[in-house]
Each structure stands twice: as C-alpha cells, then as structure tokens.
Amino acid sequence: MIMMIQIEDIIYNPLLRGIFGLCLMGGVFLGAMAVVWFERKLSADIQQRYGPMRTGFHGLLQLVADAIKLFTKEDIIPKNADRLLFVSAPILLMGSVFLMLVAIPFGAIIINGETYPIVATDMDISILYIEAVSAISVIGIFMIAYSSNNKYSLLGAFRNFARMIGYEVPLGICIVSVAIMAGSLNIIEIAQAQSPLWFIIKQPIGFFVFFIALMADMGRLPFDQNESEEELIAGWITEYTGMRFGLGFFAEYIHLILGSMLIVLLFLGGWNLPAALTSNVILGIILPTAFYLGKVALVILTIIMIRWAVPRYRIDQVVDLSWKRLLPLALLNLGWVIALGLLGV
C-alpha cells in the first residue's frame, strides 16, 4: 500500500512530469528524423529510384550526415532582413510544436484495468489547448516571411494565411463534434470514449473533413501552397539556410507526427483494446502503446503517399474547397452528431 502511494506521488509530480515531457520531446525528434528518412525512401520507391543508399544500410545514416551538414553550415542573415524577427521566428515555430506535444498522449499503460496514459500533462481542456497552440505556428511562418524581406517569401506567407483561415473553421467544428460525442474536451477521455466503437464509424464525414483540414493545417501536399517550390523557390523559408532552415523543417515534420497522433486519438480509437488482451501485466504495458503507435505510423504512411500521388492545388481552389465544401460538410456532421446525441447513441 505504501509502495502504491509512492508510485502515485511519482506519477502526479508536476516537475517529474515536465522532465518526462522533455524525454518525449527527444523521442519525437528522433521520430521526426525517422519520418524524414522514411519519406525519402518511400518517395524514391514511388518514383522508381533508390533514394539515399551510400551512408549506412540503405541510407540509414543519411540523417546523421544531414545533421552534421546542417550544424557545420555557415549561418547567413541577409542584409535586407529584419535581424530580430529573423532570429526569433524559428523560436515561435518550435515553441508551437513543443507546446502541442505537452498535451498529446504517446500511448498508454494498462495495469489491472487502470489506464495510465503516457503524457506530460493532463488538463481538462487539452484539445482546445492543442488547437490554440498549433495556430501559433502561422505567426511564426509570417514572421519568417516578413523578416526575410523577400517577395517570394511574402507571397508564400500570404497564401499560408489564406489557407489557414479557411481550414481552422472546419477543423474546429469537427473537434466540437468529437467533444460532443465524448462529452469532454480532455483528449485522454476522448480516446477512452471510443472503447467499443471508433468515432470514424460513428461520424465518417467528420473524419473525412478533419483529415483534409488537418493536412492543410500541417501544410502537406496537396496543400503546401506556402512552399510550392516550383513557383516560389521555397516559399516562406527561401531566405533560411543551414540550421535555421533545419529548425523550420523539423518543426514541420514534428507537426506531421503530432497531427497524425491527433487523428488516431480523435477518430481511430487511440490505444483502446479489448480488455481480455490487456489483462496480462506485460501485454498491458506493451500492447496498447504498440497498437496506438502502429496506427500513427499507418496514418503518416497514408499522408506521405497522398503527398506523392496528388498534385498541388491552386490557392483559390484550396480556399474554395474549404469554404464551399468542407465548412458545410463539417456543419452537416455537427447536425448528425447532435441527432445521434438526442437519440442517445
């Protein structure tokens, strides 16, 4: 009994949780590197190339080589740039993704039927908080583009704004629909509420809209109009070189991982498994997290394959898609969820 109290003390100590969050931060960095390697290999495969092959087994050490290259590249700040904004903008991007990471669970451990989510902090309004901090990255992107004093960067940033203001709304309405069904804004309770039936089955339109809106939110192709390298050089990040570019690049990939986690948590059932499978102590520790991370990997795989299969939209088409198609669909889904709620499903 005394032993149990000590474990609870350790689990709920906020300082230790903060340090645990830092470990998760390191983990997600490694995850982002793995995703970069994976995307390079997969895109090469789709285009019938080999991709990185020389460094290590099938280019596995390519990321280490890239990291060394980024660290030893000269840091260039253009003389027309606004130095203060130029230097501080990546802080905003990184801050945004890391603040998202704090509230997102990375799996769960089930011991004796009790669920302990692997998460840095557990707050009542975590989904609202995640949406709020993820929107900060738009300001970071605009700061990067405005401080660069480059026309291409600025065009990319304006496109980014046009896209973001379109997709935040359907995204928010879909999150509200999920919150109604789960009766909570806590992301852990939302995941737990999908125990018998995943929300993708209960509200398929919601999943469809959320998936598209989140891809636009993360700036993945076909929604990377802010970057569109064929027309805008590199869009918002044109003037950034070396590690400064690396920071923005990594922020995007971490956002991809965290966004995929959100999809799994909100619609694909999180870590829920039949109770019979997790009754064993060892299986209860391993299986839920493995199941959850496996689904996250599948979502990332899907998003990467969509990137290499679908061409980029024009910016006015993208804006039309969000305001004239996704927004009514999201409202329709909200009505569907309200109807289900009145029927007591």
Next chain:
Amino acid sequence: MSGIIDISNIANSYIPVAIILIVALLMPPMTMFLVKSLSPRSKSSAKYTTYEAGSLPIGSARIQFNVGYYLYAIAFVLFDIEVLFLYPWATIFKGHGITEIATVEMLVFIFVVLFGYVYLVKKEALKWMK
C-alpha cells in the same frame, strides 16, 4: 465534474507546460550558438543579398497590395468565434439533463450564423478576387 474547480490541480497541470516552454524557447538560440561555433565563416557581399534567382531585387518586399481575401478574413473571425462558443456547450451536451433545451438554444445560434454564411455566399463575398 463536481462543479468545484481545484485551482492547485489546474496549476499543477500547467507546470510541465512551463518547463517545456522554457526549453522550447531556449533550444533554437542554443542550436544557433552551437552552429556559430562549429561553422566556418567567409565574408562576401553577394552572399548577403536577398535571394531572387540571380537577379537583384527591385525595391523592398514590404509593399502594400490587394490581398484578395480580406472578406474571408472577416468571415473567419465570425466563424472562429462561433466555434469557440460551441466548445463549452459540447462538454455539457450529455449527461446533465439539459440535452433538449441546450440543443434548441444552440441550433438557434448555429442557424443565425448559417444564415450569415448563406448571405456571404449569395453576395459572392467568398469568391477569389482577381
């Protein structure tokens, strides 16, 4: 759920946020400091010009131009605030014995905003301006 908000508990759940925030704010400057100490330096004036595919940029990039979507921006503010009002309602929708009355009230609210949306579409405010 009990209706009494435990302040110390809420504060506790935000301490990890503060820790991560400090690290996230320090990480990019630390990385750049590391880069500064590792990377070589060579000065040449061409290196510090704005990148524009070889040609010199004409004038500043910070000019005023018609963004073509300011009406979207206004509509965005409207709808984003609408969604914000939906959040507290979503949490009490079930299990508080007020499902019916809450639904009616919120449907009236959504209908008003939807009316505004239809008005915007009919007025062709949501049309990309050339």
